[in-house]
Each structure stands twice: as C-alpha cells, then as structure tokens.
Amino acid sequence: MKLQQVNHAISRCNACPQRLTARHRAQGLGTDRAEIIVVTENPSAPDDREGRVGAGFETAFIMKHLQRLGMPLSKVYFTALVKCFPGFTRGVGFHDFHPDAIGTCSTTHLFDEIIAIDPKLIVTVGPKVTKFFDVKGGINSVSGKIHMTDLGPVLPLVNPVSLNKQGPRQLVAFVTSLRLMKLFAESGQLEPPPLVRYVDWVAEQESAGDVVGVDLETTWKEGMASHDPAIDIWSIGYGNEWVRNVEHMRDFVPVEARGEFPFTPVFHNASFDIEFLERDGWKVPEWYDTIIEAHLLGYGPLGLKKLMPVFTGHSLKDFKSVINAKKTYEDNEEEALDYCASDAWGTKVLHDIFWPEIKKRGLEGLYDLERKVTTSIRRMERKGIPIDQHRLVELRDSMVGDIEAKRQFLNNSGVPWEKDKDFAAWFWKGREKKAPKTATSKQLSCKKDDLLAKIPENEREDGDWEYLNATPDQLAVVQARVELAQKAKFIKTYLEHWIAGDGWVHPSFNQTGTVTWRFSCSDPNLQNVARIEGVPLHHLFVAPDGWKFISVDYSLLELVVIANLSKDPVMLDAFVEDRKRKGKYKKDIHQMRVDSLLMQQFFNTASIHDDDRQRTFAKTINYGIPYGLTGYSVKRRLKLKDQETGDALVQGFFDDFKAVKPWQDAQKRHGERFGYVKTSEGRPLYVPGIFAEWGRIKSRAENQTKNMPVQGTAAEIVKEAMVRCDEAIEKFWKGMAYIVSQIHDELLFLVRDDVVDEFKAFCLTTDGMLDTRHNAPYLVDAKVGQTWGELKQVDDPFAWNTKEEREEVESEV
Structure with a gap:
C-alpha cells in the first residue's frame, strides 16, 4: 500500500x-x-x-x-x-x-x-x-x-x-x-567498534601522538570517598584513534621512574583521575577533560556511556556489566582491562569531536578557567572541613533521645504511624483528599506537606492543598511523625557517617553540575543542608586549636550583576561604594524599594507598618522580579488579596529601574535566535526549551533567558575569585591557609591564627575576592570565627564546652 x-x-x-x-x-x-x-x-x-x-x-x-x-x-x-x-x-x-x-x-x-x-x-x-x-x-x-x-x-x-x-x-x-x-x-549505519590491540605502551608511545585518551580503574567501592587512602589504581587505559592499550597494576612503571606524563592526557572526569595519578607518583601539568568540553558546548547527559552513542554511534560497555558485586577485577581480568582501554579510546574520540568546535567558537579562555577551577576543587576536596567529634556524639545522643520520646508519644496515640500507607489512610479518613495539579504521589500521602493544614484560614491560598479542620491532637501526631522521620534520616545520612570518619568532612564539588556553571555539592551537600528545628548543624564544624574560619561573602551579588548587565543608571548609582563606609554600597537597594511611593501606598492600604515585614516584601520584589516573578506569583508569595496588586508591584519595579525590562527582552530575543544566552564573559548558557511552540517548557525557557545570564555571571565571579585565592595561597600561605568550602556566593577558608588578619585583608582586595571588572563593584564582607555557626550568627548550644570540660569529655569518649 x-x-x-x-x-x-x-x-x-x-x-x-x-x-x-x-x-x-x-x-x-x-x-x-x-x-x-x-x-x-x-x-x-x-x-x-x-x-x-x-x-x-x-x-x-x-x-x-x-x-x-x-x-x-x-x-x-x-x-x-x-x-x-x-x-x-x-x-x-x-x-x-x-x-x-x-x-x-x-x-x-x-x-x-x-x-x-x-x-x-x-x-x-x-x-x-x-x-x-x-x-x-x-x-x-x-x-x-x-x-x-x-x-x-x-x-x-x-x-x-x-x-x-x-x-x-x-x-x-x-x-x-x-x-x-x-x-x-x-x-546509514552504526560505526563498528575498532580493532582492539594490546601493545607495549612504552615502545609505542612515540607513535601515539601528542594527545592520548586516559582512563583509570581503581579499587574504589560504593561508599568510599575519593580521598580514602585505601583506594589503589588497578589499571590505566590509553587510547587514540587507532589503538587501545592498557597497563595492568602488575606492570606499572616503578614509582622512582615516574615523572610527567610523556603526552597530554584526555580524561573524562579529570578531577578524579588526576587525584590518583598524582598520589601514585605521576605529574600531570597539562590535560583535557571531555566532561568540561561537552558542558561548554551544551551537550548532555555528560556520562561517557551516554555521549559515545550520540556522537559516534558506538556504545561502550557499562561498568556494572563488567565489575559488580559478583565479579571482581581479578575474576574478570581480561574484560576489565578491555573496558578500561575502551573508555580511554572513547574519551579521545570525543575530544577529537569537541575540541575543534570549542576553538571555532572561541571558548578556549573559558575552558582554561575551568581547568584552574578543577585544580582548586581538588585541593578543597582533599583538605575537607573539620568537624568536632564530641559535638557530633552529643548531638546524636540528644536526637536519639528525642526520637525515642516521639516514638513513645506516637505509640500512645493509638495511630498506625509506622507505615506511610496506614498513616495516610488514618489522616484522610472522612476527608476529601485534594491536591494541586503539580502534586506528586508522594505528596498525597501524609508527610511533611500535610502540615500545611496548620496554616490559618486567612492565610490559605487558592490552588494549594485542601486545608483541613484538623484537631490540635491530630496535628501534634503529624508534627511528631514528621520530626521523627527527619531526625532519623539526619542521623543516618550525616551523623553516623561523620562520627565514623577522621574528623574531617570531604564533600564532592561538581563544577558541571548545573547549566549555569554554579557548583553543585554532594556527599554531603553542604550548600543545602537539611534544616531541622533544634539541630545546630553549622556549630558542628569547629576550627582546630590555633586556626580560625574566615567566611568571605559577596554582598547582593546577583542584584549587582543585574545592574551591570542591564546598565540601569538608578541601580548603578545605588551600587557605588560608599566613601565613608568602605566595603559598603552607597544606598540600600531594599530600603529604596520600601520607600518608593507605590510600596508606601501599598503598605498603608494593607496596614503593614512593621519594618521587618516591609523589608521582606521589598526583598521578594527585588530578588524575584528580575527572575521572571509575575504578578500572580507575587500575590501567592506575599499572600495578597488580588493579582492586580501583584501586577502593580511588578510594574513599579520596572518603572523605578527602567533599563531592566528592555535588557530582559533583549535576552529573550537572543535566546530565540541562537538557542542560548551569554554571561558577561561570553559563556553560552543553553535554553533548548525556547524553541517549543507553547506550554510550560516555552514559558520556563523564557524565564531562563532572564535569570541564567545573571546566575552564570555570578558563578564566574565566584570561580575566578576562588582561583585567585587558591593560587595566592599556594604562593604565599601554603600550609597556613586553605579553601575548605564554597557555598553559593561565599568562600570558606581555614586559616592559621598568626596570619588571620593578613589573609582577611588580602581577601578584601582585588587580588583576592573584590571584583571591579564592571561599573558597579562586587564588594565582599569577611567574618572570622571558631565555628561555622559563629559565622552564620547562630546561637551555639555547645558553647559551655571549655577546654577543661572538653578534655574531660574526651577522656570519657
């Protein structure tokens, strides 16, 4: 037919x-x-x-x-x-x-x-x-x-x-x-795999070319941190266009004969591989990383096994099919060696595809910055952040006691609380179960979101949960169950793992973890630590005797970025450094919004006279609208009676800062034409959803064209400051100062007492973290403290621990 x-x-x-x-x-x-x-x-x-x-x-x-x-x-x-x-x-x-x-x-x-x-x-x-x-x-x-x-x-x-x-x-x-x-x-067909040849690498390396793919297989197992000294290299694979090679651990070059790699290696996740090569005696001054290359070009997902079929038509074996719980390296030696060499070959093949495109698009400078960032991240992860073992034990014991009390309370309540299904059935019995369109199946069970039932009637919002007339006893049961689950998870996820450690927490930082190039953090995520009432997490991190934490944080970073990118004269004037107050801006941007005629009319009409609440409203407007916050969103967030008021507050922002809206519109047009927007340094940030004809994908992409240049530029400012500080530490304060964490717009340092003042002063200069590349400077604020919580200005429940008391506790432990 x-x-x-x-x-x-x-x-x-x-x-x-x-x-x-x-x-x-x-x-x-x-x-x-x-x-x-x-x-x-x-x-x-x-x-x-x-x-x-x-x-x-x-x-x-x-x-x-x-x-x-x-x-x-x-x-x-x-x-x-x-x-x-x-x-x-x-x-x-x-x-x-x-x-x-x-x-x-x-x-x-x-x-x-x-x-x-x-x-x-x-x-x-x-x-x-x-x-x-x-x-x-x-x-x-x-x-x-x-x-x-x-x-x-x-x-x-x-x-x-x-x-x-x-x-x-x-x-x-x-x-x-x-x-x-x-x-x-x-x-018209898929590319067949190349011929596998295992050869004497030392004899053949001259003909292998200047750039060679390299992959490591290590004895790392699930649950081990990358800094664990028990991890060894099992094999090193090499590959170029015509040959795949592998070096088994039995045949490694002796440590005393090692030095710089005789070629420029290409890794897929250089941070991991270089860490072990340097530990094993190799020096790797120059290298490429196909993960960074792919991310710069807007490709994903970034896994080697995902990229290879898309760009070459050739699928590589999955690690778990070669090595798993039932098959060790030694049990499956030849296949494991082939796997290692194949990954090295695949890495080189991808580099040959990606690198010419990076050069064609003029992205080499951004790539070089990311290489330096990788080096800084490796040092930061290796050092870790100190955590107090005594405080850990004390907090765990306190939380265990609280969990037991809540468990006893729930048992006495007669409510079937142990299983989600049974507890949800009890909670919803006799009530209509209704959720918004965006609710997931998990939200429909009786968990944290059901606490929304506590919100008073006059503060409830259209479209949210069907708020229930729950009795105080019922709400107490829900609250107890939620807190019990939170604290039990916190102990398992954080405390038990840290108590068994070496007194240092070594989180992993991923420089390609977000589309805007902000860092993501895991194992644990210290950028977004779970907040549980009564759990003083930040005070667990205590600088050793003779050391202090220094936190250096950018002030109003994203708002200053918006001012510089949009070149709005009113915002730029507000963000001039005050001559009398060094390190402070001339005007308070949030107070400017509070004092605006429209906001004052709104506050008077709504009978809002509390200064803190007025400032909260102003912050919501200032931070939200440049990110696409609409009148409807303002209504919901600020619990306004009608959307018209929200629309007026949105328009009021654009009336006061007239250059912001035209800049946002220009970003949207650029995204619709090219499929990406740019940071101030020309880094492309991709918005593929902009080519959708309609729907949420389209509207979300339009919002991304407004906020991604801001987030991406802010990320570049923090990264470049991190590299400057790291290089200065290596040159002037090696062994006396360390970068131990990066949290959004903040860098956390661990500094020896005798150089604290000197190092703090350095951070406040343009050689450190102060950035004056644009019209409005990016000012920083520095704080010094013995605990991370002290820097956060959080009350320290462990403050009674004098040196004598700590020694007594230590002897008991």
Whole structure:
C-alpha cells in the first residue's frame, strides 16, 4: 500500500471508540522517501482542533532542533502511535488511550506506514511508544541508544512534554540525543567498534601522538570517598584513534621512574583521575577533560556511556556489566582491562569531536578557567572541613533521645504511624483528599506537606492543598511523625557517617553540575543542608586549636550583576561604594524599594507598618522580579488579596529601574535566535526549551533567558575569585591557609591564627575576592570565627564546652 493510500485510510478511520474524543485523525507528516520515522504518542489538542498533520507538541519541537542541527527534514517522517486525540477534562487532565486504540490504530495504520516507508531507523518518543516496539527497560535507561528489534533499529527518546517540570539539564540531554538521528541519517549505519590491540605502551608511545585518551580503574567501592587512602589504581587505559592499550597494576612503571606524563592526557572526569595519578607518583601539568568540553558546548547527559552513542554511534560497555558485586577485577581480568582501554579510546574520540568546535567558537579562555577551577576543587576536596567529634556524639545522643520520646508519644496515640500507607489512610479518613495539579504521589500521602493544614484560614491560598479542620491532637501526631522521620534520616545520612570518619568532612564539588556553571555539592551537600528545628548543624564544624574560619561573602551579588548587565543608571548609582563606609554600597537597594511611593501606598492600604515585614516584601520584589516573578506569583508569595496588586508591584519595579525590562527582552530575543544566552564573559548558557511552540517548557525557557545570564555571571565571579585565592595561597600561605568550602556566593577558608588578619585583608582586595571588572563593584564582607555557626550568627548550644570540660569529655569518649 502506498503512503498516500495509508493516510487516506487514516483520515476515514472509525475502527475504535477513540474516534468519539477527536475531531480529526492525525495523518503523518513527510514523504515515502524518508529514511527515519519518528513516532509520538498522539495528536495534541491544538492539532485535533485545527486538523494539523503530524502529531503534537513533540513533532514541532523535534523538527526545530533537527533544523538547527542541519538535518534535512525530507529524511524524516513524523507520525503517531494513536491517531486520535484522547480527550481532556478540565480539572482532571488528559485522558488515557482507549484500550482498543493501540491495537486498532497501531497494528494497522502505523505498521502500514512503516511498510510503505521502509525506514532505516524508527525513533520512539515516550514510554508508551517505546514499549509498543518491545524495547525492554525504563525510558530513562534505554533512551539515547539504538536498540535492535524485529522491525529494525529503534532509538527511544524521552517525551519532551514530560520534562516541563524538570530543569534545563534534562532538555539539554534530550536535544543532544537528537544528534544520533543525524549521525544515522548521514552514515546509514552504526560505526563498528575498532580493532582492539594490546601493545607495549612504552615502545609505542612515540607513535601515539601528542594527545592520548586516559582512563583509570581503581579499587574504589560504593561508599568510599575519593580521598580514602585505601583506594589503589588497578589499571590505566590509553587510547587514540587507532589503538587501545592498557597497563595492568602488575606492570606499572616503578614509582622512582615516574615523572610527567610523556603526552597530554584526555580524561573524562579529570578531577578524579588526576587525584590518583598524582598520589601514585605521576605529574600531570597539562590535560583535557571531555566532561568540561561537552558542558561548554551544551551537550548532555555528560556520562561517557551516554555521549559515545550520540556522537559516534558506538556504545561502550557499562561498568556494572563488567565489575559488580559478583565479579571482581581479578575474576574478570581480561574484560576489565578491555573496558578500561575502551573508555580511554572513547574519551579521545570525543575530544577529537569537541575540541575543534570549542576553538571555532572561541571558548578556549573559558575552558582554561575551568581547568584552574578543577585544580582548586581538588585541593578543597582533599583538605575537607573539620568537624568536632564530641559535638557530633552529643548531638546524636540528644536526637536519639528525642526520637525515642516521639516514638513513645506516637505509640500512645493509638495511630498506625509506622507505615506511610496506614498513616495516610488514618489522616484522610472522612476527608476529601485534594491536591494541586503539580502534586506528586508522594505528596498525597501524609508527610511533611500535610502540615500545611496548620496554616490559618486567612492565610490559605487558592490552588494549594485542601486545608483541613484538623484537631490540635491530630496535628501534634503529624508534627511528631514528621520530626521523627527527619531526625532519623539526619542521623543516618550525616551523623553516623561523620562520627565514623577522621574528623574531617570531604564533600564532592561538581563544577558541571548545573547549566549555569554554579557548583553543585554532594556527599554531603553542604550548600543545602537539611534544616531541622533544634539541630545546630553549622556549630558542628569547629576550627582546630590555633586556626580560625574566615567566611568571605559577596554582598547582593546577583542584584549587582543585574545592574551591570542591564546598565540601569538608578541601580548603578545605588551600587557605588560608599566613601565613608568602605566595603559598603552607597544606598540600600531594599530600603529604596520600601520607600518608593507605590510600596508606601501599598503598605498603608494593607496596614503593614512593621519594618521587618516591609523589608521582606521589598526583598521578594527585588530578588524575584528580575527572575521572571509575575504578578500572580507575587500575590501567592506575599499572600495578597488580588493579582492586580501583584501586577502593580511588578510594574513599579520596572518603572523605578527602567533599563531592566528592555535588557530582559533583549535576552529573550537572543535566546530565540541562537538557542542560548551569554554571561558577561561570553559563556553560552543553553535554553533548548525556547524553541517549543507553547506550554510550560516555552514559558520556563523564557524565564531562563532572564535569570541564567545573571546566575552564570555570578558563578564566574565566584570561580575566578576562588582561583585567585587558591593560587595566592599556594604562593604565599601554603600550609597556613586553605579553601575548605564554597557555598553559593561565599568562600570558606581555614586559616592559621598568626596570619588571620593578613589573609582577611588580602581577601578584601582585588587580588583576592573584590571584583571591579564592571561599573558597579562586587564588594565582599569577611567574618572570622571558631565555628561555622559563629559565622552564620547562630546561637551555639555547645558553647559551655571549655577546654577543661572538653578534655574531660574526651577522656570519657
């Protein structure tokens, strides 16, 4: 049957009850000369209403990105698994397919389309379509890879609509995976793996070239920190375009014969690999990292096993398939050696693809900065941050006692509290369970969010939870259960792990963990530590005797960035350094907002006369609106009676700072044209969702064009300061000062007592953290303290610990 006949049959189909929910039957978009078929789930409501060919939001989104990749759309045919729109009910959402729809639609019309086109590749969008083509596994695990099926090669993709609640990283990963379609269309087949040759590396290294891929396999196991001295290198793999090599630990060059690498290595996660190479006696002054390269170019996800199929068509083995709980290195030696060499080869292949593009786009300077940041991060992670063992034990014992008291209270209440399901059933019995559209299944059980029931009636918001008339006794039970769970998790996640440690916490900092290049932190995340009432976490971190913490924090960093990027004259005037108060700005930007005529009228009308509350309102406006805060959002956050007031407060900000809105509009236009926005230093920050036709993905991307240049520029300012301070420490204060943590706009140092004043003064200069690159300077504030909590100005419940008392406790411990 010809494709024209298939589409005619689709347009006249009445085979299943799904036809009752749709006005039109969605025909495919493309010709029978296509080489690739893209199958989405079903038409969208606008498609059905307007009778469009193709299928849904996903089709338009994919088409735009394929065009940006330079792929001819004549090679692609777009169609749907189910040809009818399944229907929509306001307040409920989209309906599921009718049970007969897939069997009727897909086994006839879709198969007829596949037969008529005879594609080289089938692309499935979303889990339902992927499952129909018999690809096993969850959509996140199978997406972005070619799978062989009875119908030929199948490439599963995540449905981009499902990403509208997630961050831009997931959209970046989706768009990156589309490159595999282009690669397949150009080659017509997947590239076979190269010949594996194990050779004497010492004899062959001269012919290997100046740049060589390197990968390490270590004895690291789940739960071990990278600084653990028990970790050894098991093998070092090498690879270039024509050969893959591996050096087993038995054949390593003797330590005394080691020195600088005889070539420039390319790593995939240089921070990890260099740490162990240097520990093993090697020096690695020059290197490349394909994770940094990929992130600079806007690709993702950044894992080697995800990038290789997309850019080369070749899939590398997964680590767990080679080494796992049942198979050790020694049990599976040859395959493990091959795995190590293959990863090294893959790393070099990716570098050969990425580096020319980085040079073409003029990103070498930013790449060099990130290399220096990697070095600073390695030193910071290796040193760690000191934590007081005695305070840890005291806090744990206190929390254990509190947990036991709450457990006894819950047992006496007669409420079935131990299992989520039983507790939720008790809580919701006799009540209507209602949640907003964004609620997850976890929120529907009786957990932390149910405490919203405590909010007084006059402060409740439309669209939030159905607030319940719970009795004080019921609320006390809920509160006790939540606090018990929080504290039990806190002990397990933090305290027990730290008590068993060496007195230092070594978190991991990821410089490519966010799309704006801000650091992310894990194991533990000290940038976003869980806040539990009565738990003085920051006071657990105590500087050793003879040392102090110095915290250096940028003042109003993101607002100053907005002033400089938008060049708003009123904001720039406010952020001039005060001549009489060194290190302080001339005007208080938040007080300016409080004193504005519009805000004063609002405060008088709303009878808000408390200074602290007025300042809170001003901060919400100042920080929120430049990030896309709308009148409706202002209404919800400030609990206003109507949206009109919120709209007026938004407009008031733009009326006072007239250059901000035109700058935001210019960023949006730049994003719509190029798919990315830039920091002040020209770093591209990618917003692939900007090419969506409508919906939350589009609106979220538009907001990202406003806030990402601000966050990205702020991240660059902090990173460059970190590098300057780290290099100065190595030169002037080696062994006397350390960077021990980076928290948003703050650097935390551990400094010896005799150089505290000297080092603090250095941080306040342009050689340290003060930054004057733009019209308005980026001023910093420095604080000195014995504990981290002291710097945070948090009351110290452990302050009774005198030296004598500590020695007594120590003897008992």
